[in-house]
Amino acid sequence: MDYLLYLSLAIFGLIFGSFLNVVTIRYNPDKGFSNIKSIGGRSHCPNCRNQLAWYELVPVLSFLSLRGRCRHCGHAISLQYPFVELLTALIFVVVPMQVILSSRILVLVDVNAHIGGIIALAALWTVAFVLFLVLAIIDFKHMIIPDSINVSLAVLGIAIAGVTQWVHGFGAFQGSFLRHYAVIFGFRDTIWMNHLFAAIIGLLFFGGIIAVSRGRAMGWGDLKLAGALGLLFGWPDVVLVFAFSFIIGSIISIGLMMRGRKHMKDAVPFGPFLVIGAVMVFFFGFQLVSLYFGMFDVI
Ligand SMILES: [Zn+2]
Structure with a gap:
């Protein structure tokens, strides 16, 4: 039963992924998403x-059977196509899995009584991850994070907070990917104050970086995304999202500089790193924090 459900989600993810390819490849930084329809037409x-x-448009399989080249002219087809299709399929399977898994741990009462809320949470987080993927691709290519995506993520954050409150309630264990470690960092009176506080911390922190670096290190898109991530993840999870994004961002930037691909003055889009930080906290936040505290014998 579960296998069939996840298999259908994976197939739907592959198809939706090829739609995301069209959206991200046709995205125009000046016109936003509005010109996607106007270009329209067949691929x-x-x-x-x-x-x-039609047989050249089957997700992943077409790419494999054509060996990554156009049937007519032999031009190499971008690896983005199969990559994004597979990644979307993965999102459609593992995000709902993780929401259900953490609900089983968090909901100490009957899971079935909360099934509606848990499905809603799984759906909302899946949409958030699809937006993460689109955002990361667009920022990587165009060095811009569309406002429409940041606003959508902020709205999703409010919706997820509301449903979390309804399904789990909010307290020591609930509403944090760090589970009971969240208690150490306090601020767990209400979920609304918690997520609002996290958003303000994100805005202040990135606002500070922009001010100090005079806009060279980060852009306004990163600042807005930091606020949206605060609403989505709450306190203290969002701090870990930022920490991971800075660690991964530094490692990759230094790596690129050492290989001579980038220099200190080159701008590196930060949105993809914030997305990686968010993914790490969502899936491994608890494990990574327990690993860290385990080094100091704190349980
Ligand atoms: Zn061709």
């Missing part, structure tokens, strides 16, 4: 403009 090879037949 075609960007090199020879030949329209693609």
Whole structure:
């Protein structure tokens, strides 16, 4: 039963992923998402403009059977296509899995009594992850984070806080991916104050970085995303999201500089790193924090 459900979600994810490819490839930084429809029409090879037949549009399988080249002109097809399709399928399977898994741990009473809320949480987080993926691709390519995505993430954060409050309530264990470690950092009176506080911390922290670096290290898009992540993750989870994004960002930036691909003055988009931080906290927040505290014998 569960296998069938997750298999259907994976197939739906593959199809939705090829839609996300169209959205991100046709995205225009000046016009936003509005011109996606106007370009419209059937998909075609960007090199020879030949329209693609239905059997060239099957997610992943087409790419494999064509060996990554256009059937007409032999032009290499971007690896983004199968990569995003597979990643979307993965999102559609593992995000609901993780929501259900953590609900089993958190809901000490009957899981079935809360099934509606848990499905709602799984759906809301899946949408958030799809937006994370689109945001990361667009920021990577165009060095911009669309306002529409940041606003949508903020709205999702409010919705997720509301449903979490309804399903789990809010307290020592509930509403944090760090589980009981969250208690150490306090501020757990109400979920609304907690998530609002996290958003303000995010805005102040990134506002500070922008002020100190005079806008060279971060952009306004990163600041807005930090606020939205605060609403989504709450306190103290959001601090860990930022910490991981800075650690991964530094490692990759130094790596690029050492290989001569980037220099100190080159701008590196930070949105993808914030997304990686968010993914790490969502899936491994508790494990990573217990590993850390385990080093100091704190349980
Ligand atoms: Zn072609």
